Amino acid sequence: MSTTRQTAEGRDATRITVLIPAHNEEDRVGAALQSLERQSRPADRVVVIADNCTDNTVSIARQRGADVVETIGNTDKKAGALNQTLEWLLPSMGRHDLVLVMDADSTIVPSFLAVATETLGGDPQIGAVGGIFLGEPGGGLLGELQRNEYARYQRQIARRGDDALVLTGTATLHRVDVLNRLLERRGQVYDTSALTEDNEITLAIKSMGLRCVSPRECIVVTEVMPTWSDLWKQRLRWQRGALENLRTYGLTRVTRPYAVQQAGMAFGVFAMWLYLVYTCYIIATGQFGVHPIWTTLGLVFVGERVVTVWHRGRKARLLAAVLIVEWVYDLFLQGVLMRSALDVALRRPATWHHVGAATA
Numbered sequence: 001m002s003t004t005r006q007t008a009e010g011r012d013a014t015r016i017t018v019l020i021p022a023h024n025e026e027d028r029v030g031a032a033l034q035s036l037e038r039q040s041r042p043a044d045r046v047v048v049i050a051d052n053c054t055d056n057t058v059s060i061a062r063q064r065g066a067d068v069v070e071t072i073g074n075t076d077k078k079a080g081a082l083n084q085t086l087e088w089l090l091p092s093m094g095r096h097d098l099v100l101v102m103d104a105d106s107t108i109v110p111s112f113l114a115v116a117t118e119t120l121g122g123d124p125q126i127g128a129v130g131g132i133f134l135g136e137p138g139g140g141l142l143g144e145l146q147r148n149e150y151a152r153y154q155r156q157i158a159r160r161g162d163d164a165l166v167l168t169g170t171a172t173l174h175r176v177d178v179l180n181r182l183l184e185r186r187g188q189v190y191d192t193s194a195l196t197e198d199n200e201i202t203l204a205i206k207s208m209g210l211r212c213v214s215p216r217e218c219i220v221v222t223e224v225m226p227t228w229s230d231l232w233k234q235r236l237r238w239q240r241g242a243l244e245n246l247r248t249y250g251l252t253r254v255t256r257p258y259a260v261q262q263a264g265m266a267f268g269v270f271a272m273w274l275y276l277v278y279t280c281y282i283i284a285t286g287q288f289g290v291h292p293i294w295t296t297l298g299l300v301f302v303g304e305r306v307v308t309v310w311h312r313g314r315k316a317r318l319l320a321a322v323l324i325v326e327w328v329y330d331l332f333l334q335g336v337l338m339r340s341a342l343d344v345a346l347r348r349p350a351t352w353h354h355v356g357a358a359t360a
Helices: 029-037 057-063 077-092 112-122 140-159 176-186 197-206 228-249 256-284 292-307 314-322 324-346
Strands: 016-022 045-050 067-070 098-102 126-130 132-135 171-175 211-213 219-222
Touching (some): 016 057, 029 057, 077 176, 132 140, 140 228, 140 324, 197 228, 228 256, 228 324, 256 324, 314 324
Parallel strands (some): 126 211, 132 219
């Protein structure tokens, strides 16, 4: 997996190096490497970054033909592991080379690298290409709710013309020259102080005047949280990280859409709870009845929920049509938003959470 491609004229062509940071991923890293082996445009080198592993991650990675490097004294989680490797790797790479950063618990579709490489080659203003992540099978009802959520996010990105809100940490292809510019500007590629390094590096790249995109063909399949507790911790980190990054960057041309999005989410929390309180009030006072306007609006809302997951099949449509189940899920996510905002306001210490895979 460490060959160099050449053009017909004999010159070195663009090389793709894959970096997979892994902490005790013996159950998942094999599948990630297998998905790389199936690429229509294979990577030129695959490096598994073993970060404080105490299981068989290293031996499994080597058995699959990947190069393995082990971190030394890293206390900065994924960002620190990537920075240690990029520090020695980038000087040996050409400015037109590419680096795919991929999670050990995720897999990519066979056309991912080909599409991502072509996308970068077609527009020099694109700084990085991220994947569109979908949830893996399993996890019962909670897993199905997460898969529906991811499917709607996929539609949202498509409506934005593939413009990425966040370069997902599950799989993103970076230009080496962009990574070098980040390194020169701040002494590290990934900001180790950021709780969500993928969100932060998206803002950093966009602040350089470059675009970040997620083509619909670049599909990544990743784990779903197996329990409500795990989901709460995961989303708390995501949401809090996003808020902290906005506070760090301040209000700029780049961050303005993200600030508007957060404000919209906050308004959604207010509107949802206002509706619930009003509904309880009219039921308690005996005023509840069927009103044509509200009934029509309700049916339109249900229809929208069903249509946005239609391509996922019958089970997803039925879950969306029931409505109340996904409504509870939405209230849960709104609870995460409120808790995140409170933690940021009070500057409470943050924690990193790592879980295993969900079961069927």
